[in-house]
Every structure is written in C-alpha cells, then in structure tokens.
Amino acid sequence: MPFIDLRTTVPAAPAQREALKTAFGQAITALHKTETYLMVSIQDSCDLWLGGEKLDKGAYVAVSLYGSASSADYNRMTGLVCNILAEHLGLPPKSVYVTYHPVSDWGWNGRNF
Secondary structure (H helix, E strand, C coil): CCEEEEEECCCCCHHHHHHHHHHHHHHHHHHCCCHHHCEEEEECCCCCEECCEECCCCEEEEEEEEECCCHHHHHHHHHHHHHHHHHHHCCCHHHEEEEEEEECCCEECCEEC
16 A cells, blocks of 8 residues: 655656656565555645755655565665656756655555555
C-alpha cells in the first residue's frame, strides 16, 4: 500500500506525468512493494523554498508505505527518485527532498490491513 506524493516547482505535461507514474511504479520495488496498489499524486508548479531561497527547479517527495523498509532500501529509493526527477523533469538532485512515512494502519476498500 504505497503512496508517492510529488510536489515540484516545474510544470509537468500529461506525457511527463504518465512517465513519472510509470517510473515510480518500477522504483517502488526498491521498498519491496509493487505497483499493484501504488497511488501517485503529482502537484506541479508549486512554490518551494530551500535554505530560504525560492527554488526554480526542485521537488519534495513523500513516500508512505504500509510497514517499513531498511535504511539501505530507503537510500536506494532516494537515488531512484532523484534519477527519475532528473530524467523526466530536469531537476537537480541537490534540490530534491525525499521523506519516508512507514504506516502501521492502512485502510482500503472499507477495512484496514
């Protein structure tokens, strides 16, 4: 039950959104999850500041997942996310924050897992 919430300063065309969704679906396997239940949100043209400076090109990515993963898995996922955003949106990794939110109770389809 993973959820990837992307907020980025740059606009993302429909084809880019689709490519990001697909790439995130492949990357989520780094956290031992599959795309089957992956939900993705993409919010583009957001205002983001880092170190008191407004970013022209940057992103914040929150990854929530049912259960947890190891530090090594999170580190691998961060690398994948940064590579995906560099490839599809031209974002420099130094302007990308990624956070992880392991969740012990997750509901879907009228009940919790």
